[in-house]
Amino acid sequence: MSVPDAPSHAQGHARGPFLPYGRQSIDEADIAAVVEVLKGDYLTTGPKVAAFEAALAAKLGAGFAISNSSGTAALHLACLALGLGPGDAAIVPSITFLATANAVRMVGATVVFADTDPDNGLMRPEDLEAAFARAKAAGLKVRAVFPVHLAGQCADLVGLAALARREGCAIVEDACHAIGAYHACADGSAAPVGGCRLSDMAVLSFHPVKTVAAGEGGAVTTNDPSLARRLERLRAHGMVREAHAFENADMAFDPAGAANPWYYEMREIGWNYRLSDIHAALALSQLGRLDRFVEERRALARRYDALLEALAPRIQPIRRSRFSMPAWHLYSVLIDFRALGCERAQLMNRLRAEHIGTQVHYIPVHRQPYYRALDPALELPGADRYYARTLSLPLFVGMTQVDVRRVVGCLGDVIGARTAAEVM
Numbered sequence: 001m002s003v004p005d006a007p008s009h010a011q012g013h014a015r016g017p018f019l020p021y022g023r024q025s026i027d028e029a030d031i032a033a034v035v036e037v038l039k040g041d042y043l044t045t046g047p048k049v050a051a052f053e054a055a056l057a058a059k060l061g062a063g064f065a066i067s068n069s070s071g072t073a074a075l076h077l078a079c080l081a082l083g084l085g086p087g088d089a090a091i092v093p094s095i096t097f098l099a100t101a102n103a104v105r106m107v108g109a110t111v112v113f114a115d116t117d118p119d120n121g122l123m124r125p126e127d128l129e130a131a132f133a134r135a136k137a138a139g140l141k142v143r144a145v146f147p148v149h150l151a152g153q154c155a156d157l158v159g160l161a162a163l164a165r166r167e168g169c170a171i172v173e174d175a176c177h178a179i180g181a182y183h184a185c186a187d188g189s190a191a192p193v194g195g196c197r198l199s200d201m202a203v204l205s206f207h208p209v210k211t212v213a214a215g216e217g218g219a220v221t222t223n224d225p226s227l228a229r230r231l232e233r234l235r236a237h238g239m240v241r242e243a244h245a246f247e248n249a250d251m252a253f254d255p256a257g258a259a260n261p262w263y264y265e266m267r268e269i270g271w272n273y274r275l276s277d278i279h280a281a282l283a284l285s286q287l288g289r290l291d292r293f294v295e296e297r298r299a300l301a302r303r304y305d306a307l308l309e310a311l312a313p314r315i316q317p318i319r320r321s322r323f324s325m326p327a328w329h330l331y332s333v334l335i336d337f338r339a340l341g342c343e344r345a346q347l348m349n350r351l352r353a354e355h356i357g358t359q360v361h362y363i364p365v366h367r368q369p370y371y372r373a374l375d376p377a378l379e380l381p382g383a384d385r386y387y388a389r390t391l392s393l394p395l396f397v398g399m400t401q402v403d404v405r406r407v408v409g410c411l412g413d414v415i416g417a418r419t420a421a422e423v424m
């Protein structure tokens with residue numbers, strides 16, 4: 001069956017400028033911050049990186065923030081810092097971006113996919129418990145768990161952390177969607193995501209569609225000084241420059257015992273995952289507007305919530321987590337395509353014709369051919385059910401309440417047109 005292609009603007013929703021599902025918000029201060037770096041001495045890692053890391057750690061309440069070149073690099077570094085490798089396994093929810101699982105594979109460890117809540121894509125404690133049981137049955141040694149704060153709302157970190165600790169596992173939050181969000185703590189208080197109150201590390205992304213943009217960029221936050229030192233070393237070729245850490249005394253020191261000024265040492269393999277000062281300047285400038293960004297995103301989400309009531313139950317917001325004060329990175333809805341009698345692609349194409357961009361977050365990662373080949377029989381019905389119904393609507397700072405009305409109006413027109421067509 002197809003969705004009729006009668007133009008919705010004919011029914012009162014004027015086709016406006018294209019609304020992508022997400023985009024950055026850049027102001028003059030951001031531009032000035034980048035230009036200042038371009039006119040200065042440091043293009044690569046310099047004072048702006050240090051300033052950004054200090055501001056990020058302070059904002060999120062973490063002991064350390066180690067920036068790097070992308071969220072993917074940050075996830076890879078987190079796996080390396082934990083010493084994950086061949087023979088180890090890590091649990092990752094299937095509804096996430098490829099990078100969460102891929103980081104585990106980059107270090108040669110096995111990914112055990114967990115199922116998710118079918119109504120919001122978040123891994124629940126029961127999903128984690130089932131994944132532990134599957135891993136044990138397969139003889140796998142699980143060493144880490146990666147909760148993903150999908151769309152900017154948090155999983156039940158208290159429940160997940162209790163299970164992970166019981167099994168002796170590290171916890172790495174994939175918080176790439178959730179800067180500015182708060183998660184619930186056991187005592188009922190709320191803690192900022194990235195503060196690592198319940199985890200060993202949290203990973204952030206500063207990709208342009210994220211709430212804070214650097215162009216490309218990421219960070220790992222932690223309260224553990226030894227993890228922080230290791231992360232710093234691994235993002236820069238595994239190199240150390242601190243005299244007290246040198247092993248080769250004959251090369252490192254002059255006859256008087258002073259460290260040679262050129263000297264550095266490498267004891268383990270590392271990468272070039274550094275952030276540049278150009279990117280850090282933009283991220284630092286953006287970080288100063290984080291609270292405003294989050295508030296604007298929340299206000300737009302509230303407007304969507306209110307307007308979408310008219311389209312329920314065929315189109316409705318994803319289920320709200322009880323464990324979270326979200327910072328919406330995505331505005332995802334659940335659509336009953338069967339009831340609508342249309343395919344998702346038809347709806348997306350129809351909306352695109354009306355200058356409305358949408359996206360699917362995400363295809364369950366366990367369904368990707370690479371991972372299917374590793375575990376062909378795995379079935380995760382919650383993740384599949386979420387995937388079958390999800391669609392992310394436009395949400396970005398600078399979008400207006402009128403834009404939200406246009407999006408919901410077009411969705412309503414599509415449903416209405418379909419209903420009208422059925423009558424004929």
Ligand SMILES: Cc1ncc(COP(=O)(O)O)c(C=O)c1O
Nearest residue numbers: 070071072097099176205206207
């Ligand atoms: C949940 C999640 N994890 C990790 C990443 C990787 O971040 P980056 O694109 O900065 O490498 C993304 C980016 O889209 C993401 O959405």
